[in-house]
Amino acid sequence: MDRALVEAARSGDEEAFASIARGSADRLFGIAHRILRDTGRAEDAVQQTLVKAWKELPGLRESDRFDAWIHRILVHACYAEAKRASAWSANVVALTIEGPSTPDSTLGVETRDALERGFRRLPPEQRACFVLHHYLGWPLGEIAETLEVPLGTIKSRLHYATATLRAALEADARTGSPASRERMA
């Protein structure tokens, strides 16, 4: 991120912040969508991230740390969105799983569905770790530093996320049938 823009935005230049926002919103949205698996909630998370970033920017001591800082805000916004969405589990069950806009032809429908179902069983902390590592390609140390979480915790989260998804793929290979929605409320 352009340091001059960050400095200007930190000093209250709204146009500078708008430039930052336009330059980073797509990337933030892509990450949020992978974590939340829902366009509306991903947009909400990005909106909350940008508003919080603008509000708290004067307190950012090192402008060079802006990228890591805003990613941390985004991940926490995703946590909040994911947990708010699950406030009523019946509603979570009812949420539509949005399919990819352009399905990857290298993956079968069953594989994608299995990953989707497995991923939805993960706590948001594990989802975020998995996405930052596999989607952004961040090393675990960078994830730990960005999220300000011990490296061991990150390793543990990635381990459990991977185990859950592998189990989902294996289970799907055996059965492949999603659970039906029940009337719960």
Added chain:
Amino acid sequence: MTDNEFNRTARAWLEDGPTLISDRALQSALDEVHRTRQRPAWLPARRPRMFTPLRLAAAAVAIMLTVVGVNLLSGGGVGGLFGPTPTPSPTPIVMREGEPAPLDPGTYVTADPFRVRVTFTVPAEWQGNMGGPNAVFLSAPSKGDEVIFSLFEKVYSDPCHFEQGFLDPLPGPSTNDLATALTNLPGLQATTPADVTVAGYQGKQLTLTAPASFADCTQAEEGNFRLWELPLGAIYSMSEGQRDRVWILDVDGQRLVIQALEKVGQTADQRAQVDEILDSIRLAPGNPPTSSPS
């Protein structure tokens, strides 16, 4: 599947999907930025939202008003707490059981199987549904539940550790029984239950605040901080730092719980819309208990 095969599969799956945020969403964020003042650098970045002197003073005033037994509503809605009571439309739209769907702006009344007749008015672009005999959900566009009406008996003994099961014995049937039980739950911050009268029905009002972190709680998809379960199995859980305004009312023997959820990032406009709905609420007995809940 080898580790390399799994990693390739995971990456391919993650690379699917949208990568561009809509112009509308981005512009909405920038509009909100325009309305938001930056926090001065000399102020700490994280201040507990609940403990500013102003909030404490406001809470104290609210509690005093309710404790002295002032009937704030006298036939009006919950929102007599927040503003003038609006005039309901003469012919409410009947809300029946179904999946979440957009609601036309206007006044609605819950029908069977929901066990209390709740009349409320929603602004434009809200959606909602009656999930069954025990819950009605209202939500703003692209948001989670904002206002919830529900009836339940089963309260978890420790929200952070749902595997410990429900309170044993369960809370008694009165509004005070439930309010007291919620107040005593470990890890949940609760205000002292205050007497309140809503639309002619008496009960208790309190505010619940979840811990800022659930890191030490038992993790599960259905919620890490569970408060209660409805008779048909839906689980209510809070998110980190979530704050719920709660009214527990005895509507001719039916213990109705009304919640207004205050979530992270909620704007003043969104909160104003929630308060408008609360202001509009009317209550009446009427829908008899269904025979199906177990």
